[in-house]
Amino acid sequence: MIRASDYDPFSDAVMRDPWPYYAALRREAPVFYLEKYDTWFLSRFEDIRASTTNDVFSAERGVTPEMVMLKQPPPPDPVFSMLDMPRQRDYRRIFVPRYTKRAVAKMEDSIRARTRRLLDPLLERGHFDVYSDLADPVATLTIAELIGLPEEEALDLRAHVATFFAREPGQVGTTEENDAGRVALMTRFAEIVIERQQAGDAGCAGDDHLSVLLRAEIEGGKLSLPAILAAMYTMLVTGAEVVPLSVANTIYYLAQHPDQRAQLVADPALIPHAFAESLRYDQPTNLLGRTVRDAVEIRGETLEPGAGVMFLWASGNRDEAEFERADEFDISRRPQRSLSFGHGAHKCIGEHLGNLEGRILLEELLAAAPDYEVDRDGAERVYSEFLHGYHRMPIGF
Numbered sequence: 309m310i311r312a313s314d315y316d317p318f319s320d321a322v323m324r325d326p327w328p329y330y331a332a333l334r335r336e337a338p339v340f341y342l343e344k345y346d347t348w349f350l351s352r353f354e355d356i357r358a359s360t361t362n363d364v365f366s367a368e369r370g371v372t373p374e375m376v377m378l379k380q381p382p383p384p385d386p387v388f389s390m391l392d393m394p395r396q397r398d399y400r401r402i403f404v405p406r407y408t409k410r411a412v413a414k415m416e417d418s419i420r421a422r423t424r425r426l427l428d429p430l431l432e433r434g435h436f437d438v439y440s441d442l443a444d445p446v447a448t449l450t451i452a453e454l455i456g457l458p459e460e461e462a463l464d465l466r467a468h469v470a471t472f473f474a475r476e477p478g479q480v481g482t483t484e485e486n487d488a489g490r491v492a493l494m495t496r497f498a499e500i501v502i503e504r505q506q507a508g509d510a511g512c513a514g515d516d517h518l519s520v521l522l523r524a525e526i527e528g529g530k531l532s533l534p535a536i537l538a539a540m541y542t543m544l545v546t547g548a549e550v551v552p553l554s555v556a557n558t559i560y561y562l563a564q565h566p567d568q569r570a571q572l573v574a575d576p577a578l579i580p581h582a583f584a585e586s587l588r589y590d591q592p593t594n595l596l597g598r599t600v601r602d603a604v605e606i607r608g609e610t611l612e613p614g615a616g617v618m619f620l621w622a623s624g625n626r627d628e629a630e631f632e633r634a635d636e637f638d639i640s641r642r643p644q645r646s647l648s649f650g651h652g653a654h655k656c657i658g659e660h661l662g663n664l665e666g667r668i669l670l671e672e673l674l675a676a677a678p679d680y681e682v683d684r685d686g687a688e689r690v691y692s693e694f695l696h697g698y699h700r701m702p703i704g705f
């Protein structure tokens with residue numbers, strides 16, 4: 309039987325199947341410490357939720373597993389996902405107007421048109437990969453447009469992100485190849501920013517993120533080039549990575565539950581609930597963290613300043629204390645609370661966009677191919693301590 313003490317987020321077994329480890333952690337050691345990373349792991353819904361609003365935890369030393377556990381330094385220039393209030397709010401404010409529910413709703417027609425344009429030729433083939441042929445390009449082209457990246461380059465830039473996140477069995481942290489992907493991306497980003505700067509007023513007149521970043525004045529001055537690059541990187545990575553995984557996951561779980569799929573086909577208004585359930589059941593942003601700023605006690609354990617703390621979102625979303633039959637995929641749930649988009653000051657800025665993209669992609673897919681079959685041998689999960697879900701989802705119909 310798997311014990312809490314067997315847990316290590318970088319171990320091969322946990323990368324492949326974290327769920328039994330999460331159950332053991334919640335049961336035996338909900339506030340679990342691993343000395344080799346000087347990091348605490350919170351696995352229960354309630355503890356994670358409460359900690360996201362507790363300002364003894366800081367995002368300023370980074371939030372990714374590499375930064376929190378392996379103590380890799382965060383980027384030196386401010387990016388709002390790695391700032392604490394009130395600075396975080398000042399930087400995040402630049403983007404918020406494009407991500408409100410109302411602003412995002414205006415994108416529905418263009419995202420649907422993009423989805424159909426990509427889907428139509430795939431339908432003629434009779435088989436395709438939901439992740440790489442459809443959901444990934446839709447999400448990438450959408451966030452690229454928001455950032456202000458050239459459309460014809462968006463998919464190549466996205467490929468660098470995939471290189472950065474690729475992991476081999478036994479790998480802990482990033483390799484030279486991973487880092488080369490990030491460098492290639494940032495180099496091209498820098499050229500794009502400089503081209504825009506050289507275009508003068510015309511280069512920053514729009515409402516895309518890059519224009520707004522070039523115009524912005526924060527903390528008494530314009531943003532530095534590295535700060536602009538860090539913001540572009542954050543928006544591309546977060547905007548392109550997670551939705552495709554979530555859509556592929558939903559397609560997979562619906563194939564496993566034909567009765568629930570039939571309900572959706574009969575009543576597409578249920579699709580947002582199915583997408584929400586898929587995010588709960590198989591959270592794509594598996595874990596993210598903070599660093600302890602002031603000593604704090606949780607369930608009798610004292611977390612000392614300087615230690616890392618990881619929020620195991622995916623575990624919290626499977627906590628029986630919050631969700632009945634938490635290990636069952638059930639689209640009839642109407643949960644009051646969720647950790648799928650995080651909580652507190654760093655709650656996902658792209659929640660409405662992610663939900664809209666997820667709904668449109670599933671609506672179009674289920675309308676066009678309601679009887680799709682998943683090629684289970686071809687379906688493949690991401691191998692990563694951070695991202696979870698299916699990045700190969702071949703279907704035929």
Ligand code: HEM
Nearest residue numbers: 388389546547550551593596648649650654656657658662
């Ligand atoms: C289904 C899709 C998505 C899921 C499950 C998801 C999940 C999350 C989670 C759990 C966080 C909290 C991070 C933390 O507390 O450290 C987060 C933050 C964030 N998400 Fe999402 N996300 C999704 C889609 C998107 C999209 C489409 C965007 C595009 C803009 C986006 C942009 C961001 C950003 C920029 C942050 C950092 C916010 C901050 O630190 O203030 N996400 N997301």
